[in-house]
Amino acid sequence: MxxxxxxxxxxxxxxxxxxxxxxxxxxxxxxxxxxxxxxxxxxxxxxxxxxxxxxxxxxxxxxxxxxxxxxxxxxxxxxxxxxxxxxxxxxxxxxxxxxxxxxxxxxxxxxxxxxxxxxxxxxxxxxxxxxxxxxxxDDGWVVLPGTHSKWVLLRAGAIQQIRTYMTGELFATLGAHGTLAPLLGGPEDADAFTAGIDAARLRAPLSNALFRVRARVVSGAMPAAHARSFLSGLLIGTEFVAAQDMSSSVASICSPALQQHYAVAAAQFGITLESLDPDRVxxxxxxxxxx
Amino acid sequence: MxxxxxxxxxxxxxxxxxxxxxxxxxxxxxxxxxxxxxxxxxxxxxxxxxxxxxxxxxxxxxxxxxxxxxxxxxxxxxxxxxxxxxxxxxxxxxxxxxxxxxxxxxxxxxxxxxxxxxxxxxxxxxxxxxxxxxxxxDDGWVVLPGTHSKWVLLRAGAIQQIRTYMTGELFATLGAHGTLAPLLGGPEDADAFTAGIDAARLRAPLSNALFRVRARVVSGAMPAAHARSFLSGLLIGTEFVAAQDMSSSVASICSPALQQHYAVAAAQFGITLESLDPDRVxxxxxxxxxx
Known part of the structure; x- marks a missing residue:
């Protein structure tokens, strides 16, 4: 230009x-x-x-x-x-x-x-x-969390791989529509979030894992108030389960609120998360x- | 009684x-x-x-x-x-x-x-x-497709395992809400359905695979009219990808319309599907x- x-x-x-x-x-x-x-x-x-x-x-x-x-x-x-x-x-x-x-x-x-x-x-x-x-x-994985969370692998300043996860959109859509929606009104709960991340490690297909959020509640294995944070952990954890095979270090570019969630998840997977300020970037x- | x-x-x-x-x-x-x-x-x-x-x-x-x-x-x-x-x-x-x-x-x-x-x-x-x-x-896998599709492993008349997939619900919810919804109005297309089943074999997390339905369309790799059947194949294929590790034979209990979809998927995975009439059952x- x-x-x-x-x-x-x-x-x-x-x-x-x-x-x-x-x-x-x-x-x-x-x-x-x-x-x-x-x-x-x-x-x-x-x-x-x-x-x-x-x-x-x-x-x-x-x-x-x-x-x-x-x-x-x-x-x-x-x-x-x-x-x-x-x-x-x-x-x-x-x-x-x-x-x-x-x-x-x-x-x-x-x-x-x-x-x-x-x-x-x-x-x-x-x-x-x-x-x-x-x-x-200019090298390694960068995650840009959000409605459509993007994991991008850079090599010498070029994009090697793009993996987009509909994390934010699924969280919002399932919170508003369908059988999980009535369960997803709870407050943020740190333990439920980490339990959701742990559930992601089972690598069950999400269409199965999502039903099990409901099954946990109706079977009494989890209070309904925990379902929201559990789901958040499950969806974000799913991104990290894929990432853990690839890298021990990731840079994130997102709002402080999302950054906090991704930092907790990264720590749980032993991945170093370096936060880059989105405005500065x-x-x-x-x-x-x-x- | x-x-x-x-x-x-x-x-x-x-x-x-x-x-x-x-x-x-x-x-x-x-x-x-x-x-x-x-x-x-x-x-x-x-x-x-x-x-x-x-x-x-x-x-x-x-x-x-x-x-x-x-x-x-x-x-x-x-x-x-x-x-x-x-x-x-x-x-x-x-x-x-x-x-x-x-x-x-x-x-x-x-x-x-x-x-x-x-x-x-x-x-x-x-x-x-x-x-x-x-x-x-009284033995082996039984699939009961539907809103919450159930795969159940029987052993000598007892339930060994239950795996529920929110296949029908996700299909309906994503067809009505969110960024995929505008793409999902197309007619049934057999080739797109089998392409969706093939995509399920990649075993990518669904939150990723769902975004790629959209990516296929906006990148020109798939016509929008195929997105609906592709998604159906992806979701049903996801059930079979998990099943193929377990069994070469499954009994299904469902309506003829669903039966047809599951029969196509089973054939693609080399799994024998025996259909049981739901009323008779x-x-x-x-x-x-x-x-």
């Missing part, structure tokens, strides 16, 4: 998800100068993405010609412009040369696709990974786009 | 589930003389179970003093009377001596509980299993209660 017609400008990065978006203003030295979060995610902003960006700039009292780099679902088929996925053979450092120009001074970062039997995709996380790279993390990525 | 104050009477068996119930009238020789199905499942009938049975008898033009044996969710905590689970160490042939008398001439069959780390439960299927026993199937069980 060439943003320097005359003097270098600030750049606004938007992490534009399905329901929410987060914006970061980077100055020419790469420092983050302002942040803004709102609920104008892809669903709320479409089909007026250009206008929505102008409103965002106005809300942040920024000039309308501020260059904007957006990542995430904004680049999906339901977004502003569908940006074709890059193949994971393309190293992350090539991302700045692969932006799609959606309008003057408006750019969208492409996501990645892993093809073959273990097909997987990401949109948005590639920008976080570029930031992790910029902070010196994002801004480090933005600085890489800035030239 | 002693139903013979004077002459032997007919007996009405009710397979009383959460949403529906099926009733079978058995004559003193053990022959099924009438059937009745309605939507007066546990949720609709409570709290007036006794009255609901009288209405059912009236609808079938049967005397109100006809002995009734009910199995299924009617015996749960949300049902008529909570009947404590039997431990799986109790052989199935002891079921007739373990009925709970809820009212004069009204009996409920207890379910079974498998305790320990792999806790599991059943209510209703134990009656089908007693019927399978009566038809000579249920009536054979009722005859065992009749003395």
């Amino acid at each position: 060439n943003t320097s017609a005359s003097a270098p400008k600030h750049v606004l990065g938007i992490d534009w998800g399905t329901s929410n978006r987060r914006a970061y203003l980077i100055d020419p030295s790469g420092e983050c100068r302002a942040r803004h979060t709102d609920d104008q995610g892809m669903l709320a902003a479409r089909p007026h993405f250009a206008q929505s960006i102008d409103h965002l700039l106005a809300a942040m009292t920024l000039p309308l010609d501020t260059p904007v780099i957006a990542s995430g679902m904004v680049g999906s088929a339901q977004g502003w412009h569908e940006v074709p996925y890059l193949d994971i053979s393309v190293p992350l450092h090539e991302l700045p040369g692969r932006l799609l120009r959606a309008a003057p001074n408006r750019f969208i970062v492409p996501g990645y696709c892993q093809r073959g039997a273990e097909v997987d995709v990401m949109r948005g996380e590639e920008t976080q990974l570029l930031g992790a790279l910029a902070l010196g993390r 994002y801004c480090a990525a933005l600085a890489r786009f800035f030239d | 002693n139903t013979s104050a004077s002459a032997p009477k007919h007996v009405l068996g009710i397979d009383w589930g959460t949403s529906n119930r099926r009733a079978y009238l058995i004559d003193p020789s053990g022959e099924c003389r009438a059937r009745h199905t309605d939507d007066q499942g546990m949720l609709a009938a409570r709290p007036h179970f006794a009255q609901s049975i009288d209405h059912l008898l009236a609808a079938m033009t049967l005397p109100l003093d006809t002995p009734v044996i009910a199995s299924g969710m009617v015996g749960s905590a949300q049902g008529w009377h909570e009947v404590p689970y039997l431990d799986i160490s109790v052989p199935l042939h002891e079921l007739p001596g373990r009925l709970l008398r809820a009212a004069p001439n009204r009996f409920i069959v207890p379910g079974y509980c498998q305790r320990g780390a792999e806790v599991d439960v059943m209510r209703g299927e134990e009656t089908q299993l007693l019927g399978a026993l009566a038809l000579g199937r 249920y009536c054979a069980a009722l005859a065992r209660f009749f003395d």
